Amino acid sequence: MAINIAIDAMGGDRGLAVTVPASIDALKKFSDIHVILVGKQAEIEQVLAGYQYDSSRITVVHAEQVVDMDELPSKALRNKRQSSMRIALNLVKENEAQACVSAGNTGALMAVAKFVLKTLPDIDRPAICTSMPTMQGHVHVLDLGANVGCTGENLLQFAVMGSVLASAVDGNATPRVGLLNIGEEEIKGHQRIKDAHLLIQETSINYVGYIEGDDIYKGNTDVVVCDGFDGNIALKSSEGVAKMIAFYLREAFNRNIFTKIAGLIAYPVLKSFKDKVDPRRYNGASLLGLRKIVIKSHGGADQFAFLQAIAEARLEVSKNVPERISAEVSKLIQGDI
Amino acid sequence: MAINIAIDAMGGDRGLAVTVPASIDALKKFSDIHVILVGKQAEIEQVLAGYQYDSSRITVVHAEQVVDMDELPSKALRNKRQSSMRIALNLVKENEAQACVSAGNTGALMAVAKFVLKTLPDIDRPAICTSMPTMQGHVHVLDLGANVGCTGENLLQFAVMGSVLASAVDGNATPRVGLLNIGEEEIKGHQRIKDAHLLIQETSINYVGYIEGDDIYKGNTDVVVCDGFDGNIALKSSEGVAKMIAFYLREAFNRNIFTKIAGLIAYPVLKSFKDKVDPRRYNGASLLGLRKIVIKSHGGADQFAFLQAIAEARLEVSKNVPERISAEVSKLIQGDI
Secondary structure (H helix, E strand, O other): OOEEEEEEOOOOOOOHHHHHHHHHHHHHHOOOEEEEEEEOHHHHHHHHOOOOOOHHHEEEEEOOEOOOOOOOHHHHHHHOOOEHHHHHHHHHHOOOOOEEEEOOOHHHHHHHHHHHHOEOOOOOOOEEEEEEEOOOOEEEEEOOOOOOOOOHHHHHHHHHHHHHHHHHHHOOOOOEEEEEOOOOOOOOOOHHHHHHHHHHHOOOOEEEEEEOHHHHHOOOOOEEEOOHHHHHHHHHHHHHHHHHHHHHHHHHHOOOHHHHHHHHHHHHHHHHHHHHHOHHHHOOEEEEOEOOEEEEOOOOOOHHHHHHHHHHHHHHHHOOHHHHHHHHHHHHHOOOO | OOEEEEEEOOOOOOOHHHHHHHHHHHHHHOOOEEEEEEEOHHHHHHHHOOOOOOHHHEEEEEOOEOOOOOOOHHHHHHHOOOEHHHHHHHHHHOOOOOEEEEOOOHHHHHHHHHHHHOEOOOOOOOEEEEEEEOOOOEEEEEOOOOOOOOOHHHHHHHHHHHHHHHHHHHOOOOOEEEEEOOOOOOOOOOHHHHHHHHHHHOOOOEEEEEEOHHHHHOOOOOEEEOOHHHHHHHHHHHHHHHHHHHHHHHHHHOOOHHHHHHHHHHHHHHHHHHHHHOHHHHOOEEEEOEOOEEEEOOOOOOHHHHHHHHHHHHHHHHOOHHHHHHHHHHHHHOOOO
């Protein structure tokens, strides 16, 4: 049976111009999926008309409204019941789809998803988890901004959820989990982090202890757990410095005719380097802790990046991520892990 | 009159092998300084013997003890009264030197410096401030880890201190100050940050409001204010991602004979790029809010990096940074800024 993926076709900075072609690419790449494009029907059909695709594998569901990229979550929840985001989530709730992908406003997506799909039993707060490149492969980091001011107990739940995700999607039976802090001395950091440190130690999680910001990229952990504020600072600072480095690298090769020639000669090497650290490859953050699968794409995602978010949705459906999280959290409550 | 700079010659991962030659380089670069090397006299003299230098411009002061890189600050304060770090700071206290430079343990340096030199009147907590590269130049970021769990009032003081530093060392009369947060919506973030936001708005500081992690590197602020935990996460994450990018760039050029040839051809360009983003150029963090000037070098600094920290000390002495901070904080208390 096909995996049905509901796409919030209107979401993101470029909306249909990205979501529609990326969905068609996904159909080509994955023979086992069916895509439901949710949004303004006439507009979607107009964009679809420009492409070749198997029409039996795409359904269009009309939605009259669009959640704005800067709309307050509470307003999106109250006033946008006919939005493409809301209707895509409704399709998941009603089992018409097994996952939803949206490049819309993160706060609104989390609020509406929590309201429509509900959190798993015994999960206090869903978290946003993304994977990031490391010198060895990749690492799953959560939370990235959904929860500010977590308790130690919340962070423990994030450790369980991240560990389950890594285990499910990477096939790693004992993912190494680190807790983001500012020093290796046990005296540093916030109380919540010290609490979480003790709580996680008591479980069977493969806990490696405190890590610092630079450790995220070293590849010595598979999961990094942090408060949403801290995770967001780490993620955004990393994005900023990576953009600055790219800026100066381009500038150096564009300085004059000689540097431009050097750039042409080095182009294949620079291209292979760029592909390796390309943030678009890591697009598609998971809203973990909900009863169903919701993937948040970066708002500025292009067609290639949005395709990765759809691929992440498909992978999590095939690995039954929410069911596995639920089972592990139940064990945790019963003191079995 | 010469600027006397006391060097904790034993501090840092490589101690004398870095601090001594960097000090000799500093004498060559700056004709107006005198260096006081504090540490194990026989060892210092042995290293000095390997170099050509003007012996009238270097004094050696013996110190029997060394603060270990992982020593607890409280222990360093209690048990290491004869350490090179402590004696270098004593020289500053006794006006034998105008500034101290140390690559030793950050926590110990802050604790000992606060004890020996004291904080400025009306400053609650000194902060660690470093400059970082941006797409437009550089930015001063504080606090980077000395203070976890700041109040809005503490953050306001950091804004004043950072603003004074930027104004003094960059000659920028109205440095733009941003407050690190996780979103531009006023509802996000910790209470301390919301409090600081209101407090800074009431001053004459050129406050640009909340900024996010990626804004640090854009060059649209001259000073970034944050809690020490958040600043440390931002700094370390940035370091980590920059190292990962450098790792993959090297890897791409080292893959085979063709990529190595491309690397040779592109070498001058890659070199000019590397110089631009070289973190060693930004070595030398200021412990702001003390009565005297203390500069913290990265523990892993090499000779070039440590020289930058000495240059920062010299610059701050010539610009009377502590006096200017004190004057601005007094104005703040009196409601004049």
